[in-house]
Each structure stands twice: as C-alpha cells, then as structure tokens.
Amino acid sequence: MNNLRDKIWISVIGGHRPSKNALDNAFRVGELIARNDAVLVCGGLGGVMSAAAKGAKSQDGLTIGILPNSSRNDANRYIDIPIITGLGIARNLLVVRNGDVAIAIDGNWGTLSEIALAKNLGKIVITLDSYEIDGLIFANSPEEAVKLAIENVK
Numbered sequence: 001m002n003n004l005r006d007k008i009w010i011s012v013i014g015g016h017r018p019s020k021n022a023l024d025n026a027f028r029v030g031e032l033i034a035r036n037d038a039v040l041v042c043g044g045l046g047g048v049m050s051a052a053a054k055g056a057k058s059q060d061g062l063t064i065g066i067l068p069n070s071s072r073n074d075a076n077r078y079i080d081i082p083i084i085t086g087l088g089i090a091r092n093l094l095v096v097r098n099g100d101v102a103i104a105i106d107g108n109w110g111t112l113s114e115i116a117l118a119k120n121l122g123k124i125v126i127t128l129d130s131y132e133i134d135g136l137i138f139a140n141s142p143e144e145a146v147k148l149a150i151e152n153v154k
Contacts, residue, residue, distance in 0.1 A: 004062075008038040008153050010146070011099025013092075013114040014048025014130065015106035022106035025128055026051035027058075028142035029103055034061025036150055041066065041099045043091065044075040044082055048105050053078035066094045093117050101149045103139075104130040124152040 010033050014026060030052035033040045040056040042049040044065020053063040057078045065079035068091045075082035085091040089110060096102050096118040104115055104127045111130060118125050119135055127136045128145045137152065139145035 004039065008036070008101070008150060009041050009064075009099050010038050010149050011041045011096050011102040011114075011118070012048065012052040013042070013095060013102055013104050013107065013111050013118075014052075015108055015111060016045065016047040016049075018047050018051075018106040022048060022129060023051040025142050025145075026105050027055035029105065029128070029145055030055025030057075030061065030063075031059050032142060032146040034059035036146060038150065039064060041095060042079075043068065043095050043110075044079050046076060048107070050076040050078060052105075064098070066091050066098065089113070096123060097121060099123070100153045101126065103128060103145050103149055104136075105145075106130055124149070126152070 026048040034056040039062045041064045044067045064081045065075045066083045070086040072082040092114045101124045102118045125136045126145045126148045128139045
C-alpha cells in the first residue's frame with residue numbers, strides 16, 4: 001500500500017435513509033474512489049455511508065468511518081478503520097475535516113451541516129442529487145462527481 005499521506009482522501013456525505021437511486025450512486029462513487037486509489041472517509045454508519053463503503057470495498061479500496069458513538073462495533077461492515085468519537089453529530093466536523101474534498105449524495109439536515117462545515121473549512125464540495133446551493137460544484141453522475149473531486153483537490 002502506498003503511503004496514506006500521499007493519497008487523496010474523499011469524504012462521502014449523505015442521507016441515512018436514501019432512495020434506491022442515491023444508494024446506487026453512493027455505491028458507484030465508492031467504487032470509483034477505490035479505482036482511483038483514493039481513500040473513502042464517511043460517517044461509518046448506514047445509508048449513503050454504507051453503500052459508498054461497500055462500493056469501495058468491492059474494488060479493494062480503503063474505508064475510514066468516523067463514528068458518532070463510542071463503539072467500533074457500530075460501524076457498518078464495510079469500514080476498515082472505525083474511529084470512535086463519542087461526539088454524536090459533532091463528529092460531522094471530523095468527517096469533512098479529514099477529507100481533501102467532499103461528495104454529497106442525497107441527505108437531510110446532517111448532510112446540510114456537513115456541507116456547511118466543509119465550506120467553512122474552505123473545502124470543495126461536489127453535490128450529486130443533493131443540495132443545490134451556490135458555492136457547490138454540481139455533478140450529473142457518479143463518474144463526474146469523482147472526476148471533479150479528484151481534479152479539485154488543492
């Protein structure tokens with residue numbers, strides 16, 4: 001494995017109860033992150049997080065889950081490195097802080113908070129069937145989302 005410090009880390013943020021289309025997009029985003037030898041960072045639980053991690057693992061990618069609670073066992077089964085925080089939703093800051101760039105898929109208030117935190121940190125946020133807010137970069141497909149994410153890493 002190459003040095004993790006040299007890889008692009010992409011935070012995938014999104015809904016806990018997404019639509020089938022959002023789950024499919026998240027899985028494909030995860031696959032493409034792994035195929036591009038990037039690291040997937042997420043909240044480590046269900047929904048978009050689990051689908052993206054599953055996609056990354058299908059391509060032997062590395063997945064990091066930053067968990068809101070205090071047990072590694074709460075991570076979805078596709079997480080390689082579960083990081084417990086005990087911070088509840090405050091862990092959203094750590095999810096976006098650890099990525100070089102973020103991809104938002106679907107989502108609700110938690111995703112919106114992660115988008116705001118990422119932008120406040122000066123991060124690029126790519127949105128795929130998620131919020132349409134000025135300052136975000138819109139993608140029409142998982143392929144475009146990952147391509148834009150990689151191209152926009154500072």
